[in-house]
Amino acid sequence: MSAADLASRLEKITEQLQKEVGRLAALEPVSTAEKQLGVLRDELDGIGRLISETRNEIAGLQPSGFAHSHLVSASDELDAVVGATERAAVEIMVAAERSQEAAQRMRSLPGMTPQALRDLDVIETASLDIFMACSFQDLTGQRIRKVVGALTYIEKRVMALTVLWQVAPGQEAGTAPRMDVRADAHLLNGPSDAGLMQTDIDMLLHGNAGAGAVGQDDVDALFS
Amino acid sequence: MKILVVDDYPTMRRILRNLLSQIGISDVEEAGSGAEALAKIQSTTVDLVISDWNMEPVTGLELLKKIRANGATANLPFIMVTAESKTENVIEAKKAGVNNYIVKPFTADTLKSKIAAVMG
Numbered sequence: 001m002s003a004a005d006l007a008s009r010l011e012k013i014t015e016q017l018q019k020e021v022g023r024l025a026a027l028e029p030v031s032t033a034e035k036q037l038g039v040l041r042d043e044l045d046g047i048g049r050l051i052s053e054t055r056n057e058i059a060g061l062q063p064s065g066f067a068h069s070h071l072v073s074a075s076d077e078l079d080a081v082v083g084a085t086e087r088a089a090v091e092i093m094v095a096a097e098r099s100q101e102a103a104q105r106m107r108s109l110p111g112m113t114p115q116a117l118r119d120l121d122v123i124e125t126a127s128l129d130i131f132m133a134c135s136f137q138d139l140t141g142q143r144i145r146k147v148v149g150a151l152t153y154i155e156k157r158v159m160a161l162t163v164l165w166q167v168a169p170g171q172e173a174g175t176a177p178r179m180d181v182r183a184d185a186h187l188l189n190g191p192s193d194a195g196l197m198q199t200d201i202d203m204l205l206h207g208n209a210g211a212g213a214v215g216q217d218d219v220d221a222l223f224s
Numbered sequence: 225m226k227i228l229v230v231d232d233y234p235t236m237r238r239i240l241r242n243l244l245s246q247i248g249i250s251d252v253e254e255a256g257s258g259a260e261a262l263a264k265i266q267s268t269t270v271d272l273v274i275s276d277w278n279m280e281p282v283t284g285l286e287l288l289k290k291i292r293a294n295g296a297t298a299n300l301p302f303i304m305v306t307a308e309s310k311t312e313n314v315i316e317a318k319k320a321g322v323n324n325y326i327v328k329p330f331t332a333d334t335l336k337s338k339i340a341a342v343m344g
Binding site: 096196 | 231233234235236238239242243246277278280281283285286307308309310311312313314315316318324325326327328329330331332334
């Protein structure tokens, strides 16, 4: 049964109940019963109005206007955040690469003292650390894409709901769109604070893992 | 040794290329998708694949399965480098024939040790 069918049935039931209440009120002129029936009638009237108003509100939603003014703009903003952090990460990496290259050139200069060579080691290690830190862009990008995906899903469901309420009772309103058609989509959850550590994964790959969390060393063991 | 780095994020490919360079591996090919990776594997000799998992339309797991299903590449070493860190992910990758599995974010030492473990 579609939501439109359900709403239609609810409206009919409400109307029937209202009629019954009216009929009973006419049959039983006892003051207490009258009061109770009056309250019941008011409540039923309220339910009827709520159903009607809700239906009108949903049917009145303009899919393109609603989506573009709120959900789509939110998705666009998040996409812009991903783009901006990616550009920033690239600029940082370019600077780190220049530092690495300069350090490598200096290393071959004549007359480098042991202290200078140690300092070059520090510069190269720090540059490598900067590179590794830039992987934040990949991880935050994946998290933001999950949010964008959720917003897109909500947008599609709101649009589908709007269409559904505009469908006449008895008609099919179509099925919900599937978010991700990839075969292993159920496994793709992105970065997670609840996920395994590298040592857990290593243990898991060595076949020593329990049902819960394992470490990178555990994963290593599974692969050895 | 020629390594194929597969990741749809250019930032991550650049990081991996730089890390590989720092550990003395400069012969690196890049692919921005699973499909591009398959084409490169067929057109050039690759000794090791280091791949992300979450890519579209061909995921890293699907890429791994295609590589394992092809007789010519069935034994090609494959390391998954991914943010997917759930137990079921590691188990699925293992079942598909992955040689090692690295969780992002990772260190240069981790990458180096996993490559050494896979390549001997």
